[in-house]
Amino acid sequence: MTEDVAVLGAGMHPWGKWGHSFVEYGAVAARAALADAGLEWRDIGSIVGADTVRGGYPGYVAGATFAKALGWQGARVTSVYAACASGAQAVNTARAQILSGLADVVLVVGADAAPKGFFRPAGGDRPDDPDWLRFRVLGATNPTYFGLYARRRMAVHGDTPEDFAQVKVKNSALGALNPHARYRKAVTAEEVAASAVVADPLRLLDICATSDGGAALVLSCMEFARRHGAVNPVRIRAVSTVTPRYPNTVLDLPDIATDSAVAVPPAAETFRESIAHAAYEEAGLGPEDLSFAEVYDLSTALELQWYEDLGLCGRGEAVKLLREGVTGPGGRIPVNASGGLASFGEAVPAQAIAQVCELTWQLRGDAGDRQVAGAHVGIAANQGLFGHGSAVVAVR
Numbered sequence: 001m002t003e004d005v006a007v008l009g010a011g012m013h014p015w016g017k018w019g020h021s022f023v024e025y026g027a028v029a030a031r032a033a034l035a036d037a038g039l040e041w042r043d044i045g046s047i048v049g050a051d052t053v054r055g056g057y058p059g060y061v062a063g064a065t066f067a068k069a070l071g072w073q074g075a076r077v078t079s080v081y082a083a084c085a086s087g088a089q090a091v092n093t094a095r096a097q098i099l100s101g102l103a104d105v106v107l108v109v110g111a112d113a114a115p116k117g118f119f120r121p122a123g124g125d126r127p128d129d130p131d132w133l134r135f136r137v138l139g140a141t142n143p144t145y146f147g148l149y150a151r152r153r154m155a156v157h158g159d160t161p162e163d164f165a166q167v168k169v170k171n172s173a174l175g176a177l178n179p180h181a182r183y184r185k186a187v188t189a190e191e192v193a194a195s196a197v198v199a200d201p202l203r204l205l206d207i208c209a210t211s212d213g214g215a216a217l218v219l220s221c222m223e224f225a226r227r228h229g230a231v232n233p234v235r236i237r238a239v240s241t242v243t244p245r246y247p248n249t250v251l252d253l254p255d256i257a258t259d260s261a262v263a264v265p266p267a268a269e270t271f272r273e274s275i276a277h278a279a280y281e282e283a284g285l286g287p288e289d290l291s292f293a294e295v296y297d298l299s300t301a302l303e304l305q306w307y308e309d310l311g312l313c314g315r316g317e318a319v320k321l322l323r324e325g326v327t328g329p330g331g332r333i334p335v336n337a338s339g340g341l342a343s344f345g346e347a348v349p350a351q352a353i354a355q356v357c358e359l360t361w362q363l364r365g366d367a368g369d370r371q372v373a374g375a376h377v378g379i380a381a382n383q384g385l386f387g388h389g390s391a392v393v394a395v396r
Contacts, residue, residue, distance in 0.1 A: 009037025087352030147199030175343020211345030
């Protein structure tokens with residue numbers, strides 16, 4: 001176990017397709033987080049930016065880019081890239097600086113201006129890059145992978161397209177209550193079934209969109225929080241950033257094949273299971289202690305997979321939880337009370353930070369109509385390409 005880090009402020013720029021620079025979204029989110037913390041930008045000792053590869057050179061050095069947008073004031077600066085796990089890596093970097101004594105208070109910012117349609121690799125020929133290869137050799141966009149995973153769940157566990165649709169129904173109803181969400185309209189299972197097939201069995205409404213958006217957090221050491229008058233702040237208790245183990249016997253982007261387990265037996269837990277396990281171990285908590293969870297629902301089927309990966313149920317039992325309402329509003333362990341990526345879409349560097357914003361608001365009791373009753377422990381989980389795992393445990 002490590003010492004807690006306080007979350008003094010959380011802020012977001014609404015998700016959508018706004019047509020502006022990622023810098024604008026990040027600056028708006030940063031100012032909102034600072035206002036929430038009751039601090040001025042000049043009070044910040046360090047800024048950590050989650051990078052976006054779509055922002056050109058300013059995106060590659062997002063920490064300095066956001067610092068310039070807010071006004072140079074001499075703060076320590078760091079930029080972090082870990083694909084979809086960039087935000088959690090940025091949180092972890094800020095936490096490390098605080099716990100090591102390099103800074104008392106740190107601003108974490110992530111923002112993106114995503115392209116319309118499916119993500120694609122950066123330009124140029126890179127035959128040694130598995131992400132480039134899966135597009136150029138197989139034509140496998142992200143939804144292809146989502147569809148394969150959905151098919152696996154259907155074959156192994158008996159999940160159905162109707163079950164997947166119910167995930168969207170649940171999340172869209174919650175997203176309709178979230179002022180930061182892009183999609184604020186509840187949809188029905190019939191509307192999901194009537195939407196276009198994208199990667200069988202998944203339909204358009206089973207898959208998250210690409211979006212613009214930004215999110216920011218103000219983190220501090222507990223002593224600074226007490227001096228600032230925060231007697232009982234939300235606290236980050238653990239951040240897991242583990243990598244996979246060999247052999248990896250479950251297909252995972254960007255790889256288009258699994259490892260052989262002939263010579264070396266696979267680990268007892270899959271990569272995503274290990275992400276959550278490491279966070280629980282560091283926090284000194286377990287899935288039984290959770291009040292709610294925010295997970296990386298790139299597709300409806302992948303949300304169900306996270307139920308099992310987080311240890312909310314045994315393997316193959318995710319649909320049972322969904323059908324019984326356990327993961328819905330008022331259930332024993334609500335999942336994606338924010339509305340999830342189903343309601344937000346992907347703004348890659350911001351999404352893991354946005355998850356921690358939701359943890360913060362829920363634990364404070366500030367989540368409005370989507371509030372989880374009695375919330376005291378929450379976990380956020382996602383992963384990025386090339387073995388970037390991330391999970392954050394927050395408590396109050």
